[in-house]
Amino acid sequence: xxxxxxxxxxxxxxxxxxxxxxxxxxxxxxxxxxxxxxxxxxxxxxxxxxxxxxxxxxxxxxxxxxxxxxxxxxxxxxxxxxxxxxxxxxxxxxxxxxxxxxxxxxxxxxxxxxxxxxxxxxxxxxxxxxxxxxxxxxxxxxxxxxxxxxxxxxxxxxxxxxxxxxxxxxxxxxxxxxxxxxxxxxxxxxxxxxxxxxxxxxxxxxxxxxxxxxxxxxxxxxxxxxxxxxxxxxxxxxxxxxxxxxxxxxxxxxxxxxxxxxxxxxxxxxxxxxxxxxxxxxxxxxxxxxxxxxxxxxxxxxxxxxxxxxxxxxxxxxxxxxxxxxxxxxxxxxxxxxxxxxxxxxxxxxxxxxxxxxxxxxxxxxxxxxxxxxxxxxxxxxxxxxxxxxxxxxxxxxxxxxxxxxxxxxxxxxxxxxxxxxxxxxxxxxxxxxxxxxxxxxxxxxxxxxxxxxxxxxxxxxxxxxxxxxxxxxxxxxxxxxxxxxxxxxxxxxxxxxxxxxxxxxxxxxxxxxxxxxxxxxxxxxxxxxxxxxxxxxxxxxxxxxxxxxxxxxxxxxxxxxxxxxxxxxxxxxxxxxxxxxxxxxxxxxxxxxxxxxxxxxxxxxxxxxx
Numbered sequence: 001x002x003x004x005x006x007x008x009x010x011x012x013x014x015x016x017x018x019x020x021x022x023x024x025x026x027x028x029x030x031x032x033x034x035x036x037x038x039x040x041x042x043x044x045x046x047x048x049x050x051x052x053x054x055x056x057x058x059x060x061x062x063x064x065x066x067x068x069x070x071x072x073x074x075x076x077x078x079x080x081x082x083x084x085x086x087x088x089x090x091x092x093x094x095x096x097x098x099x100x101x102x103x104x105x106x107x108x109x110x111x112x113x114x115x116x117x118x119x120x121x122x123x124x125x126x127x128x129x130x131x132x133x134x135x136x137x138x139x140x141x142x143x144x145x146x147x148x149x150x151x152x153x154x155x156x157x158x159x160x161x162x163x164x165x166x167x168x169x170x171x172x173x174x175x176x177x178x179x180x181x182x183x184x185x186x187x188x189x190x191x192x193x194x195x196x197x198x199x200x201x202x203x204x205x206x207x208x209x210x211x212x213x214x215x216x217x218x219x220x221x222x223x224x225x226x227x228x229x230x231x232x233x234x235x236x237x238x239x240x241x242x243x244x245x246x247x248x249x250x251x252x253x254x255x256x257x258x259x260x261x262x263x264x265x266x267x268x269x270x271x272x273x274x275x276x277x278x279x280x281x282x283x284x285x286x287x288x289x290x291x292x293x294x295x296x297x298x299x300x301x302x303x304x305x306x307x308x309x310x311x312x313x314x315x316x317x318x319x320x321x322x323x324x325x326x327x328x329x330x331x332x333x334x335x336x337x338x339x340x341x342x343x344x345x346x347x348x349x350x351x352x353x354x355x356x357x358x359x360x361x362x363x364x365x366x367x368x369x370x371x372x373x374x375x376x377x378x379x380x381x382x383x384x385x386x387x388x389x390x391x392x393x394x395x396x397x398x399x400x401x402x403x404x405x406x407x408x409x410x411x412x413x414x415x416x417x418x419x420x421x422x423x424x425x426x427x428x429x430x431x432x433x434x435x436x437x438x439x440x441x442x443x444x445x446x447x448x449x450x451x452x453x454x455x456x457x458x459x460x461x462x463x464x465x466x467x468x469x470x471x472x473x474x475x476x477x478x479x480x481x482x483x484x485x486x487x488x489x490x491x492x493x494x495x496x497x498x499x500x501x502x503x504x505x506x507x508x509x510x511x512x513x514x515x516x517x518x519x520x521x522x523x524x525x526x527x528x529x530x531x532x533x534x535x536x537x538x539x540x541x542x543x544x545x546x547x548x549x550x551x552x553x554x555x556x557x558x559x560x561x562x563x564x565x566x567x568x569x570x571x572x573x574x575x576x577x578x579x580x581x582x583x584x585x586x587x588x589x590x591x592x593x594x595x596x597x598x599x600x601x602x603x604x605x606x607x608x609x610x611x
Contacts, residue, residue: 017273017274020278021277035397039390044272045166045169047246047250048276049227050221050247051268052176054217054244055180055263058256060210061192062110063118067244067247069124069127070103072237072238073128073225075095075228076235078095078235079235080135082145099221099223102128103214106218112207133237140235140237143229143233143234151230155230165231194261232411232415234414250272251271253267278295279390280394283379283391345401346377348378348403350406360577363578364577368585379395388407388413389416393416405434409478418436428441429442431575440600441599442600442602443602444604447482451485451489454483454528457610461550464494466496466526467526470500471528472501472502480530484500505531506537507533510536518542518545532554535552536560564610570611571609574608
């Protein structure tokens with residue numbers, strides 16, 4: 001008993017996890033329900049599995065930035081194999097071997113090639129992200145075939161009440177613990193990280209150890225990719241974006257040294273749980289998504305400072321205690337003042353807050369909810385289907401009566417909607433439709449029709465056969481695909497499309513890409529951008545060049561409308577996002593009040609705003 005107590009007191013990350021969990025439970029009793037605790041474990045499992053592999057790499061004094069891209073690529077391969085009718089064992093084994101091979105290549109470049117781990121894995125990350133887009137053609141691959149039920153069981157099933165994904169995570173942790181603590185390979189990993197030169201001189205093949213370490217990381221990233229594909233029912237080309245950052249954070253929070261040679265696999269699991277509990281707690285307490293990343297950064301910084309002795313800051317024990325108390329008080333104040341109402345009846349899951357269109361949609365919903373006197377809690381999916389599913393799970397724990405969801409991906413959102421269906425919670429989709437699941441109502445404008453309107457306007461302004469370019473949105477997203485399809489339905493036969501390049505819905509990328517396009521196509525007459533942010537970036541590049549090129553955008557955000565009214569920009573397609581949000585809340589209230597004749601679809605009229 002004394003050994004257990006001493007072990008607990010010696011583990012600062014574990015103490016932090018327990019204390020934080022107690023505070024959260026006091027602020028929100030729903031945190032300690034069985035359903036929610038299982039949600040936390042399920043939501044943590046993917047990051048924990050990736051972080052276990054990352055622990056091997058960091059213990060060897062390396063870093064692996066490619067794990068998110070390995071996850072996306074191997075997950076897409078698994079979905080394609082399943083759709084092709086390949087037996088389930090091979091659907092699992094082949095991507096695992098592929099992940100190990102990809103990791104081993106990085107390890108060989110680091111070990112035998114003497115390249116820096118950061119640069120090597122950064123190159124691998126970029127290459128594999130592009131390879132995923134090529135393999136999927138920028139479109140999600142839905143799982144299909146005779147083994148779909150078994151894949152769904154892997155992603156969403158349970159054994160003895162414990163989610164299968166959690167059991168896989170625990171098995172991976174046990175295997176890693178045995179490997180690192182009871183095998184020669186594990187001792188070699190610690191030795192390479194502690195003093196590589198001394199290890200090499202003692203006769204150990206340090207290069208081979210590095211190859212094996214990165215192979216383990218790649219294989220576990222592939223395992224996470226298979227689980228993610230099974231859980232969402234689809235493989236998204238954008239899956240795993242920035243997952244390497246959460247994995248590294250979990251490893252560091254768990255006490256593993258970034259310079260290598262020191263750390264424990266159990267600490268990594270605790271670190272992953274801290275991140276998972278924090279995300280879940282902030283959602284349950286309704287803390288605005290605008291503050292969640294700030295709070296997460298503060299907690300990670302405080303935890304790392306608390307676990308470090310001395311260092312360049314030379315912080316004394318009393319100062320550390322005061323720092324901890326100050327950070328704790330700050331967190332409590334933030335939670336108290338920025339948490340959402342505990343009586344929220346409506347939950348809004350928004351795909352991203354990095355686009356003015358979706359910010360306007362959210363503001364329209366909040367304004368209508370305030371006008372109606374009903375509580376609403378807004379959660380940001382950050383363009384990640386996994387985060388989207390976690391948001392839905394957390395809203396179900398909160399007990400909302402209706403979920404308004406603006407999907408990240410039409411195919412991936414289906415599994416999240418089915419969770420709400422199982423709890424008999426109504427779902428209303430906004431802007432993007434769902435590929436599966438029962439939806440009470442869908443409220444949106446038609447992206448395909450909007451793309452067609454843009455092309456027709458350009459034909460009218462420039463004439464048939466005019467030379468134009470297309471700035472595409474983020475590959476794999478529904479908006480980019482639908483707006484592009486609508487544009488090409490007219491432009492392919494009536495305009496001369498010289499070039500189509502992705503600028504990822506980003507203004508700065510729109511500027512840079514348009515600069516390159518004008519160099520390649522000096523006689524360009526017009527450009528259609530899939531959103532206004534890219535259009536505004538392109539417009540800036542055109543103005544600096546002194547050229548006269550017609551710019552047409554999409555979304556009608558405030559800056560774009562101003563540019564159209566001033567005559568600098570040709571036109572923008574208005575979807576009226578505020579109206580989509582308002583209509584969503586009005587529909588939710590009808591559902592709550594059990595009104596009849598709720599429309600299954602509420603189209604929001606498109607408008608073209610032109611100079």
